[in-house]
Amino acid sequence: MSGITPQRRRVEIESLMSETAEVDIQSLAVHFGVSEMTIRRDLGTLEEEGIVRRLVGGRALLLDAKSREPALSTRAQAAHETKAHIGRAVADLLVDDEVVFIDGGSTALAVAHALRGTGKRLTVLTRSILVVSELAQEPSIEIFMLGGRVKSSEMLTTSSTMSDDLRHYNVDSYVMGISGVHPTRGLTDYDPDESAGKRLALDRSDRVILVADHSKLGRVLMSRVAAVDDIDVLVTDSDHEALAGMPAAVNVVIVEPPQ
Numbered sequence: 001m002s003g004i005t006p007q008r009r010r011v012e013i014e015s016l017m018s019e020t021a022e023v024d025i026q027s028l029a030v031h032f033g034v035s036e037m038t039i040r041r042d043l044g045t046l047e048e049e050g051i052v053r054r055l056v057g058g059r060a061l062l063l064d065a066k067s068r069e070p071a072l073s074t075r076a077q078a079a080h081e082t083k084a085h086i087g088r089a090v091a092d093l094l095v096d097d098e099v100v101f102i103d104g105g106s107t108a109l110a111v112a113h114a115l116r117g118t119g120k121r122l123t124v125l126t127r128s129i130l131v132v133s134e135l136a137q138e139p140s141i142e143i144f145m146l147g148g149r150v151k152s153s154e155m156l157t158t159s160s161t162m163s164d165d166l167r168h169y170n171v172d173s174y175v176m177g178i179s180g181v182h183p184t185r186g187l188t189d190y191d192p193d194e195s196a197g198k199r200l201a202l203d204r205s206d207r208v209i210l211v212a213d214h215s216k217l218g219r220v221l222m223s224r225v226a227a228v229d230d231i232d233v234l235v236t237d238s239d240h241e242a243l244a245g246m247p248a249a250v251n252v253v254i255v256e257p258p259q
Contacts, residue, residue, distance in 0.1 A: 009034075010042050014051055017062040025058040082213050082237045083107045085255045087114035089235050090175060090209055093253075096121040098172040101201050104128040104194070105177030107211040115141070125169055127197065144169075166200050174205035176231065180219035181212050183245025186228055188221040195223040207232050214238035 004012075009032055016031075017023055025043070029036045036058075043060045046052045052060045087110030094100060094115070100122050102108050112134040115122070119140055126132060127146045135141050146165040176198065180188035187210070189195050202208055208231040217240035229247040236243075237255050246252060 004032075006038075006042065006045075010046055013039075013042055014046065014062075017052065017060070022062070023060055025060070082255075083110040084114070086211050086213060086235050086237060087111040089253060089255045090211055091115050091118060091120075093209060093233065093235075094120060094122060094173060099123045099125065099170065101125045101166075101169075101171045101174045101205060102128065102131050103175060103177040103198070103201070104131070105179075107213060108175050108177040109134065111175050111211060125166070125171065166197070166204060169204060171201070171205040173207045173209055174201050176201070176208055176210045178210060178212055178225065179216060180221040181210070181216050181228065181234070181242060182218060182220050183228060183242055185220045185224070187225040187230070188219070189223050189225055190221055192223045195225045198225045202226055202230055209233045209235060212236050214240055218242040 012032075013023070013028060016028075025036050025039045028039045028042075032039070043052060043054055046060075047054055052062055054060050083106060086107055090111045091114040102112055102124055104127060109128065109130050112124075112126075112128075112131040116134060116138060121140045123142045123144070124131070124135060125144045125146060127148065129145075129150075132143055132145050135143055148165070178187050178198075179190055182188070187198075189198070202225075210231045210233065212234065214237055217236065217238060228245075229249060231250055233251045233253060234243075234246065235253045235255065239254055243252055
């Protein structure tokens with residue numbers, strides 16, 4: 001990994017820390033095949049950006065791990081091929097003439113990307129500007145963009161206005177993104193406003209398809225969205241131990257990992 005750019009390496013450090021919260025300089029140096037001084041510079045930059053706090057003993061801590069959401073660009077680069085596989089599996093589950101609500105977030109965005117070129121006749125509701133951008137040139141897909149306050153870090157809208165808009169629609173399938181999936185603590189996320197919008201989408205949908213790669217399984221974040229038995233299908237890439245506690249009514253689809 002020593003050939004990657006410093007910017008890409010810092011993105012990957014942040015992604016690793018979103019799973020473990022605390023890291024040490026020596027382990028990171030070995031992982032990336034660079035010197036400890038290089039890692040110290042990377043962590044110094046991340047500390048200046050308010051992402052980590054450096055500790056004594058050559059360690060660093062991710063700030064507010066339960067409430068601070070990693071940047072969308074960080075999440076989009078992490079496990080990119082895995083998310084693409086999940087996206088294609090979900091696209092196969094959608095059928096012509098469905099009304100589909102597609103969430104924001106990197107894994108749900110992979111579903112929108114997978115729909116390109118399929119020719120499926122769908123009506124898509126979304127609050128994600130990036131989902132709109134992915135599907136805008138698809139002649140068989142009609143898009144409704146829900147309004148509200150733009151959350152620039154996620155490139156989506158979120159507010160009571162967005163919630164009011166969604167109340168006027170009924171949805172066949174909700175492609176739901178989430179940051180934490182735990183068999184007893186439920187579905188959790190970082191942002192209470194986004195969580196409120198997700199709960200409304202659950203209420204308006206006949207079928208809920210949750211998309212979550214392995215890094216989301218077993219995690220618990222600050223804002224609770226719903227119980228796991230509120231979903232119908234979980235599409236993931238790992239037979240994680242957290243899946244053992246899934247209700248029998250949830251159809252778990254495990255995609256093959258990229259070779």
